Amino acid sequence: MKTRRWLYPAALIGAAAALAASARAELPKPGALAKPAPETQAGFPRALYRATGADGYDAPDKVALGEKLFFDGRLSADGTVSCATCHDPDKGFTDHRATSQGIKSQKGQRNAPTVLNALYNDSQFWDGRAAHLEDQAKLPILNPIEMGQKTPADVVAALEKIPEYPPAFQKAFGHPVNYDDLGRAIAAYERTQTATSSRFDRFLAGDEGQLNPQEKRGWALFNGKGRCMSCHAFNPTQPTFSDNKFHNIGVSAHKQNFPDLAKKALKLVDSGNAEAVDRAAIETDLSELGRFLVTTQPKDIGTFKTPGLRNLFVTQPYFHDGSQATVWDVIDHYNKGGVQNPFLDGGITRLGLTEPEIDDLVVFLAALSSDRYEAASKKELARQRTVSRTTRPQRDTAAALGKTALSAGLKGPFGDVAPNADLKDPSRIGGR
Numbered sequence: 001m002k003t004r005r006w007l008y009p010a011a012l013i014g015a016a017a018a019l020a021a022s023a024r025a026e027l028p029k030p031g032a033l034a035k036p037a038p039e040t041q042a043g044f045p046r047a048l049y050r051a052t053g054a055d056g057y058d059a060p061d062k063v064a065l066g067e068k069l070f071f072d073g074r075l076s077a078d079g080t081v082s083c084a085t086c087h088d089p090d091k092g093f094t095d096h097r098a099t100s101q102g103i104k105s106q107k108g109q110r111n112a113p114t115v116l117n118a119l120y121n122d123s124q125f126w127d128g129r130a131a132h133l134e135d136q137a138k139l140p141i142l143n144p145i146e147m148g149q150k151t152p153a154d155v156v157a158a159l160e161k162i163p164e165y166p167p168a169f170q171k172a173f174g175h176p177v178n179y180d181d182l183g184r185a186i187a188a189y190e191r192t193q194t195a196t197s198s199r200f201d202r203f204l205a206g207d208e209g210q211l212n213p214q215e216k217r218g219w220a221l222f223n224g225k226g227r228c229m230s231c232h233a234f235n236p237t238q239p240t241f242s243d244n245k246f247h248n249i250g251v252s253a254h255k256q257n258f259p260d261l262a263k264k265a266l267k268l269v270d271s272g273n274a275e276a277v278d279r280a281a282i283e284t285d286l287s288e289l290g291r292f293l294v295t296t297q298p299k300d301i302g303t304f305k306t307p308g309l310r311n312l313f314v315t316q317p318y319f320h321d322g323s324q325a326t327v328w329d330v331i332d333h334y335n336k337g338g339v340q341n342p343f344l345d346g347g348i349t350r351l352g353l354t355e356p357e358i359d360d361l362v363v364f365l366a367a368l369s370s371d372r373y374e375a376a377s378k379k380e381l382a383r384q385r386t387v388s389r390t391t392r393p394q395r396d397t398a399a400a401l402g403k404t405a406l407s408a409g410l411k412g413p414f415g416d417v418a419p420n421a422d423l424k425d426p427s428r429i430g431g432r
């Protein structure tokens, strides 16, 4: 008994120490998946990469400095959050949360997109408020609920005190530490995070056998009956499956009154001020206005950037608010024609996809996973498939097949615009 009395406090102290260590250990370390991805990978858009002329593989000192900064919690006000906290390479450079969490566990309004292939985006963020990776990197550090630094000067002062940084900045840029070069170094590192090299890339390169028949049917549906290709464009200048444009597909329509919100935004937000827009987007309910916060154009109300579709099964959950847990849920959203609102994109209409067709589309999308993430992606696809057999919150088969409108006397979600479900639909190219 006597020894026990001593054991208890020891165990408690041990647990407390383990807790403290795990709080510190939460900052992701730069493991194998953090390293620059090989330029030799299948599907690497070499000509496009060269055409940008920006720093990347050719600037190894900047890349090395950028990698160090990306994983360094000391960029945040209290040392607890790094870029990698929300963009963890082991989680496909995301955080697997619906919306991100910054210093002092403060929750933002938006889902963290992946950094993988972000170099090919025409603009950065869901609303495109940053033009380049260089501009983008400077914003989260100053956002009060992400990394919480007050001014660029504070960040520079903090880095100057860390012995390894002044010589690393000097070596990479020939200057002492400064905020613009910090943005440049991080951007150079991010430009080494191309993740193509999927079975689909090898299929396109001529190896037919890389896709099985179900995946090939999914690719046909993607281009035809599913109409996905009209926004998730794929061609030599758009290698990530995004048209780089902004569309209202109705994701936030069910929780917002857009006109009221837009009026409020016009009073509160100076659209010309990137930091003001950043705060509104990350911290307030104005976030749901999307691109409107940047342009104040009514056509942009509730529009968000078309995200790329590579590596989807390591970047869950989905949409700008992380509102959908599985790719099946995302496709159910499209299948019923999105969520109606006055600003809905003209490209969104009910699709009439059958259950096997939805499965075909999902497995095709999984074939876009990079080799580096093949194992994790397979596991997540299996998990989502299991969930999808019992839980389908977005499924509305009647609406998808145009039956609601007919049986309810044309009072379905599409009013009288729903096509007759019994017509032979010419848009079924690629369908069965």
Ligand code: HEC
Residues within 6 Å of the ligand: 070, 081, 082, 083, 084, 085, 086, 087, 100, 101, 102, 103, 108, 110, 111, 112, 113, 114, 115, 118, 121, 123, 124, 125, 126, 127, 133, 136, 137, 138, 140, 141, 145, 146, 147, 186, 190, 281, 282
């Ligand atoms: C607290 C979590 C958090 C931290 C820390 C964070 N990010 Fe993000 N990141 C996000 C969220 C959320 C978005 C989307 C915000 C939006 O679109 O309004 C985003 C967007 C981005 C994008 C745009 C990608 C795209 O497809 O548009 C890039 C690139 C990026 N972050 C890189 C970084 C870098 C570099 C750092 C460190 C300097 C960083 N992030 C720190 C959460 C975070």
Ligand code: HEC
Residues within 6 Å of the ligand: 222, 226, 227, 228, 229, 230, 231, 232, 246, 247, 248, 249, 251, 252, 304, 305, 306, 307, 308, 309, 312, 315, 317, 318, 319, 320, 321, 327, 330, 331, 334, 345, 347, 348, 361
């Ligand atoms: C009218 C343009 C448009 C069409 C058509 C379209 N998408 Fe999208 N897609 C978008 C936009 C915009 C978003 C982001 C919306 C948001 O988050 O508010 C998105 C988001 C997604 C996402 C979530 C990605 C992520 O990382 O969060 C997936 C998956 C997706 N689309 C797949 C598809 C598939 C499959 C089809 C065809 C059935 C399709 N899309 C058709 C524009 C479109």
